[in-house]
Amino acid sequence: MSEESILKKLADSILSFDEEVAKAAAQEALEAGVDPLKALEKGLKVGIDIVGDKFSRDELFLPHLLLAADALNAAVGVLEESIPREAAEKMRVGTIVIATVKDDIHDVGKNIVSALLSASGFEVHDLGKDVDVAMIVDKAVAVDADIIMASALMTTTMRRQRGIIEELEFKGIRGQFLVMVGGGPTTQEWSVEIGADGYGKNAADAVAVAKKLLEKK
Numbered sequence: 001m002s003e004e005s006i007l008k009k010l011a012d013s014i015l016s017f018d019e020e021v022a023k024a025a026a027q028e029a030l031e032a033g034v035d036p037l038k039a040l041e042k043g044l045k046v047g048i049d050i051v052g053d054k055f056s057r058d059e060l061f062l063p064h065l066l067l068a069a070d071a072l073n074a075a076v077g078v079l080e081e082s083i084p085r086e087a088a089e090k091m092r093v094g095t096i097v098i099a100t101v102k103d104d105i106h107d108v109g110k111n112i113v114s115a116l117l118s119a120s121g122f123e124v125h126d127l128g129k130d131v132d133v134a135m136i137v138d139k140a141v142a143v144d145a146d147i148i149m150a151s152a153l154m155t156t157t158m159r160r161q162r163g164i165i166e167e168l169e170f171k172g173i174r175g176q177f178l179v180m181v182g183g184g185p186t187t188q189e190w191s192v193e194i195g196a197d198g199y200g201k202n203a204a205d206a207v208a209v210a211k212k213l214l215e216k217k
């Protein structure tokens, strides 16, 4: 089967709303030698984006979203296991605190970013989803993080990324941390607007930008 049809099968597997179908498609992609990150971005993500679009047009409803998310998570689990871990894992590249912001329970993308950062040698403290600004900042101080990363998937929650920067400024510690943002509605322009240090459009980009920021630091 061509790579194109494997990627299409991955996308379709999310639209099957069936975890087993999605896991099997992910396994097949790996066996065919498709790069796990490509399988994710050009396969699974295409499928979940179609689900999201149909949901916003009232062609699909919340139960579909939940089932599709379960299928996505199951397939991501299969792919994640085969992300190559960097050899110099003991040589920590930097310390990261990452979370999905308060009132936002979308965490599939954040989990992928977390996993890829760990695989790339970062020490990652993942606080989960629906996390309060104060908790994120306190953790960053406690572990002496280099970078705070915040994920937001909704237009209604992305302002909380700005909240992190405001909290750091309020405490007089903005200069101690780099701040990166990402997630569905966020953009490079948004990151500049709120005074963040970086933006990542996907997991590979998140790792690349984080490394670049640390080199400059």
Ligand code: B12
Residues within 6 Å of the ligand: 045, 048, 049, 050, 051, 052, 053, 055, 056, 062, 065, 066, 068, 069, 072, 103, 104, 105, 106, 107, 108, 109, 110, 112, 113, 149, 150, 151, 152, 153, 154, 155, 156, 180, 181, 182, 183, 184, 185, 199, 200, 201, 202, 203, 204, 205, 206
């Ligand atoms: C799956 C899903 C859900 C699942 C989430 C399951 C889970 N555990 O995450 C469930 C069913 C729970 C859900 C619930 C809801 N959802 Co929803 N959901 C989605 C959907 C379809 C896909 C999200 C996803 O997982 N994408 C796949 C991942 C891999 O991509 P990603 O998250 O963008 O992450 C990548 C990049 O953005 C980046 N990245 C992500 N985070 C970060 C962080 C940093 C620092 C960096 C650098 C990079 C980075 O890297 C990732 C990997 O490439 C989206 C639509 C969409 N296309 O995004 C809607 C969507 C986000 N949901 C939406 C809505 C409205 C809701 C609900 C309010 C529905 C409801 N009526 O209850 C609730 C919200 C509950 C809440 N309080 O949070 C809307 C949001 C609209 C808006 N206001 O902006 C969307 C856009 C759907 C739509 N088109 O209407 N949802």
